[in-house]
Amino acid sequence: MENLPKISIIIPIYNEEKYIVKCLDSIVESDYDKNKMEILLVDGGSCDKTVEIIKEYQKQYSFFKLLNNPKKIVPVAMNIGIKEAKGEYIIRLDAHSSYPKDYFNKLIYWHKKLNADNVGGVVITEIKNKNKISNSIKNVLSDRLGVGSAFRSGVSEIKEVDTVPFGCYKREIFEKVGLYDERLVRNQDIELNKRIKNSDGKIYIIPEIKCTYFARENYKDLAKNNFNNGLWNILTAFYTNSLNSLSLRHFIPLIFVLTLIFTLLLSFINKIFLYLFLFISLSYLSIISFRSFQIKKNTNFFYQLSSFLILHFSYGIGSLMGIFKVLKEKYDKRK
Incomplete structure (x- = not known):
């Protein structure tokens, strides 16, 4: 050139x-x-x-x-x-x-x-x-x-x-x-x-x-990295006072984790939420199980399934912790 x-x-x-x-x-x-x-x-x-x-x-x-x-x-x-x-x-x-x-x-x-x-x-x-x-x-x-x-x-x-x-x-x-x-x-x-x-x-x-x-290269580092990714999606929105820099895909793990938590808690009030919890959980496991069989190159089904679970849940839990951190910061400012 x-x-x-x-x-x-x-x-x-x-x-x-x-x-x-x-x-x-x-x-x-x-x-x-x-x-x-x-x-x-x-x-x-x-x-x-x-x-x-x-x-x-x-x-x-x-x-x-x-x-x-x-x-x-x-x-x-x-x-x-x-x-x-x-x-x-x-x-x-x-x-x-x-x-x-x-x-x-x-x-x-x-x-x-x-x-x-x-x-x-x-x-x-x-x-x-x-x-x-x-x-x-x-x-x-x-x-x-x-x-x-x-x-x-x-x-x-x-x-x-x-x-x-x-x-x-x-x-x-x-x-x-x-x-x-x-x-x-x-x-x-x-x-x-x-x-x-x-x-x-x-x-x-x-x-x-x-x-x-x-x-x-190990599950601990995978979980730590994706926990922080999820955490900083929430903190990014908070510090920039905008959701514009993020897309829906950044919040899907959080929505999934919150759905499981709320349906499980509400199941103690009404059994229909228990069925909903089971339906969502089994549907999710079916999807990632099917995909694990498809992509398990140079590994086995158990490890492939575990990688999906660790990635999705660590990311979602990280976002949930981000919400708690934002709420705590707002509470501390009001004191």
């Missing part, structure tokens, strides 16, 4: 020693002109070997720059990187991922061709250590019944969307809509992209652009 623009790649990091080498190696192997790129690694105080590994890369590659993020969270890391960036384009990457050689060239090509404000690609879910549990997690995180998002389950054509993972932005967009909202531990990309859409911006997902995301 002629006349390549300068790009600034920002990677928020914290204790990434298991994944950072694959991420950095994929950047080093990129076919984008290294004289036209800078990599800003914004560290939230890692206490493992992450920083030590990065410093070894810095000895050989001058385009790697290490920045400090005292507040640890992702939106702060992104804002630190954006303020430091010298590039015409800002690209967010995730340290849990690796990227093909043509990843950056394709992002810039399609950004220009579509006259976009943000473009991104499809995330291919993978795991580093393969076993029956981790394979079941990989399967559920690649399935629409598990995650619901098109950028994880795949798209067949270029389409305009509300958000993309690991976006590529023209620098000026941050001057137009502002930086990342530093109140949001999660959902900061979704909220930023909603502001872009509200300013008549264009966001596109490009099916030929793909990266590999290395998922959690």
